Amino acid sequence: MRYQYCPKCGGKLSVEETKDINQPQCTECNFIFYQNPAVGVAAIVIKDKKVLLGKRKGSYEGQWCIPCGYLEWDEDVYDGVVREFYEETGLKVKVKEVYSVLSNFHNPKQHTVGIWFLADVIEGELKASDDITKVDYFYYGDIPKMAFPTDHVVIEKLKEEGLIL
Numbered sequence: 001m002r003y004q005y006c007p008k009c010g011g012k013l014s015v016e017e018t019k020d021i022n023q024p025q026c027t028e029c030n031f032i033f034y035q036n037p038a039v040g041v042a043a044i045v046i047k048d049k050k051v052l053l054g055k056r057k058g059s060y061e062g063q064w065c066i067p068c069g070y071l072e073w074d075e076d077v078y079d080g081v082v083r084e085f086y087e088e089t090g091l092k093v094k095v096k097e098v099y100s101v102l103s104n105f106h107n108p109k110q111h112t113v114g115i116w117f118l119a120d121v122i123e124g125e126l127k128a129s130d131d132i133t134k135v136d137y138f139y140y141g142d143i144p145k146m147a148f149p150t151d152h153v154v155i156e157k158l159k160e161e162g163l164i165l
């Protein structure tokens with residue numbers, strides 16, 4: 001998102017002083033508005049060599065993704081992925097390890113850094129909710145239309161490494 005006005009005083013933001021589009025400065029109070037990517041977290045759950053995907057509503061409606069969401073302010077990254085996955089799938093997971101970290105540039109208004117974790121289900125019943133209308137496990141050959149290019153990168157890696165079939 002490119003903002004035009006200072007969030008502190010409402011003055012006009014300008015890049016004349018900093019010469020950096022990512023650091024516009026307020027022409028009234030000199031506040032520098034640093035812009036950085038947000039952090040997205042996703043959990044990879046695999047069962048019988050199939051990967052769990054969710055069908056989206058809202059943004060990228062009807063397309064699928066590895067269940068994911070944005071980290072909240074002041075939220076630990078491991079807590080964030082457990083929360084998001086539970087909200088969307090009804091399953092509580094335990095994170096095993098970081099599987100992949102990639103920059104997402106598909107949305108020019110909101111660059112993000114995505115972190116994909118491998119996770120095990122510990123409890124709960126699979127049920128789509130929140131931003132997801134359907135959840136299911138997929139073999140590589142049946143992967144539906146995905147919303148994000150980086151999910152494809154991750155799925156290719158899962159396939160190459162034999163985690164999914």
Ligand SMILES: [Zn+2]
Pocket residue numbers: 006007008009010011026027028029030031
């Ligand atoms: Zn200002």
